[in-house]
Amino acid sequence: MNNLLTDRLAIIFDFGGVLFDWNPHYLYLKLFGGDPQAVDNFLSEIHFAEWNLRQDQGRPFSIAVADHCARFPQYCELIRAYDALWEESLGGPIGGSVEILQSLREAGYPLYALSNWSAEKFALIRRRYDFLDWFKTIIISGSVGMVKPDPQIFDLTFNQIGYPASECLVIDDSEQNIRVAQDLGCLTIHFRSPLQLKTELQRLGIETNHSAH
Numbered sequence: 001m002n003n004l005l006t007d008r009l010a011i012i013f014d015f016g017g018v019l020f021d022w023n024p025h026y027l028y029l030k031l032f033g034g035d036p037q038a039v040d041n042f043l044s045e046i047h048f049a050e051w052n053l054r055q056d057q058g059r060p061f062s063i064a065v066a067d068h069c070a071r072f073p074q075y076c077e078l079i080r081a082y083d084a085l086w087e088e089s090l091g092g093p094i095g096g097s098v099e100i101l102q103s104l105r106e107a108g109y110p111l112y113a114l115s116n117w118s119a120e121k122f123a124l125i126r127r128r129y130d131f132l133d134w135f136k137t138i139i140i141s142g143s144v145g146m147v148k149p150d151p152q153i154f155d156l157t158f159n160q161i162g163y164p165a166s167e168c169l170v171i172d173d174s175e176q177n178i179r180v181a182q183d184l185g186c187l188t189i190h191f192r193s194p195l196q197l198k199t200e201l202q203r204l205g206i207e208t209n210h211s212a213h
Contacts, residue, residue, distance in 0.1 A: 008167055009206070011110070027085055100198055137161050154184055165186045
């Protein structure tokens with residue numbers, strides 16, 4: 001790829017699944033005696049993914065918990081536990097990805113983040129991880145009332161960071177999000193692992209070491 005293009009790329013990272021290891025199983029396995037099938041059955045029965053996405057869109061957890069407890073009273077304590085013990089669903093940073101992020105930062109690439117995340121819960125960890133300060137702008141879905149893969153949240157991001165889609169590289173672990181970003185004209189990397197990310201960046205002419213420029 002032309003170095004003139006890669007030199008001016010804005011690199012937009014997703015958080016969950018790319019830089020942070022988030023999984024509700026981490027919490028619920030403790031509450032279901034380590035039985036992964038029981039956790040899967042519970043999450044499926046309460047439609048956890050759809051329910052949680054509403055919080056990513058900005059719905060307060062207090063309302064979300066009350067509504068879901070009314071719908072699934074037999075699971076009310078378990079539903080409340082996700083709100084009260086949410087941090088136990090976060091496994092922490094994905095080390096290899098953070099190392100790549102640091103390398104890109106030291107090489108001078110402008111770094112941005114666009115993540116589906118409850119604004120309430122993101123606020124709990126915002127100051128805990130120094131690498132979050134490396135981003136010029138962080139756009140959290142719960143703060144703007146939209147979630148990926150809605151093209152509007154991508155357009156909002158381009159407007160806020162001041163780059164057209166054609167000069168953005170989107171790194172995300174969701175295939176659906178990647179497809180939308182591609183349709184909008186972005187370069188993309190569908191994240192699967194830090195090693196794969198490093199390989200894909202190199203394929204684009206972006207070296208993940210301190211001499212990338």
